[in-house]
Amino acid sequence: MxxxxxxxxxxxxxxxxxxxxxxxxxxxxxxxxxxxxxxxxxxxxxxxxxxxxxxxxxxxxxxxxxxxxxxxxxxxxxxxxxxxAPLAPRQILQAGANYRKHVIDLAVSHADIAAGRTEEQVRAETAEMMDKRKREGIPYFFIGLPSAVTGPDADVTLPAYSDRHDWELELAAVIGTTAVRVSPDEALDFVAAYTIVNDLTTRDLVFRRDMPEIGTDWFRSKNAPGFLPIGPWLVPAEAVPDPQNVQLTLTLNGDVMQNESTADMLFTVAELISAASQTVPLEPGDLILTGSPAGNGAHWGRLLRNGDLMVATIDGLGSQHTRTVSEVTR
Missing domain, CATH: 2.30.30.230 (Fumarylacetoacetase, N-terminal domain)
Known part of the structure; x- marks a missing residue:
């Protein structure tokens, strides 16, 4: 580049x-x-x-x-x-469980679903699972809704149906050329730009306790209005010469909560784009979310509240300023 x-x-x-x-x-x-x-x-x-x-x-x-x-x-x-919001995405593909430390922390925070194990056991088993995924597995994707998109400095309303809303800062790749079954070696050539997203999540809706055999419910847990702040800018891909060497930092009311490099990704940005393109043609305006690093609220035991201010920064891409507002119910 x-x-x-x-x-x-x-x-x-x-x-x-x-x-x-x-x-x-x-x-x-x-x-x-x-x-x-x-x-x-x-x-x-x-x-x-x-x-x-x-x-x-x-x-x-x-x-x-x-x-x-x-x-x-x-x-x-x-x-x-x-x-x-600098983009009205055509499709939003979201990579899950793609930062090693983050997945281990999430497994511990949801340890109640694995009764009888200690925190140390959960950490060790999850670390082993992640290592095996890297060796033998493929990326995990789910689909987001464009209706969740909001601007980088917009207030976000926290739905009253839960008090367990969380942050997840992510690097996002913006597709600029149609990509169909491309290899990891050529995948970054199809990226026009990068931007910042904060993939807000309602933690107690992630797992369907009434249907454990189904597993996760990303529709309800991640797609409330405004739960995907994007921007502030679309920064041309050439300004990010190595997407695996970028620092992501999120502060909550001035306190650092997430501060990690994209080097902790399980699958690289190129590998994610390649994997997604094997199933669905990626078109200009598609947004590929690449996962969130360690340091979410579930890890800290501190979820979002009314009046919180999140500042989400990725080196070279700018910063978002998102204030939370509790939903007013009648």
């Missing part, structure tokens, strides 16, 4: 409406003034960035040119704008 670049794509709101823009430092180029360069792309709409991804090979070069043309176009101060 080339040297890191210094611009990103966002979808923002300001005094003149919503628009797709190029973010360079503390300035944003309003691409509506450059619409002649993006024929057929609705630069006012949430689907605008996905339309850019549909012809990323062409549009990427134009975006980079405009990002470096500081004396042309319409530029606005970032401080006057609100970042919105």
């Amino acid at each position: 080339s040297d890191p670049i210094d611009w990103a794509v966002g979808y923002l709101s300001g005094a003149t409406g919503t628009f797709v823009g190029i973010v360079v430092a503390d300035q944003v180029r309003d691409l509506r003034a450059d619409s002649a360069d993006f024929e057929g792309v609705d630069l006012d709409a949430p689907t605008g960035t996905r339309a850019l991804l549909n012809d990323w090979g062409t549009h990427r070069a134009t975006l980079e040119r405009l990002a470096h043309a500081a004396t042309t176009g319409v530029w606005l101060p970032l401080s006057d704008l609100t970042p919105l």
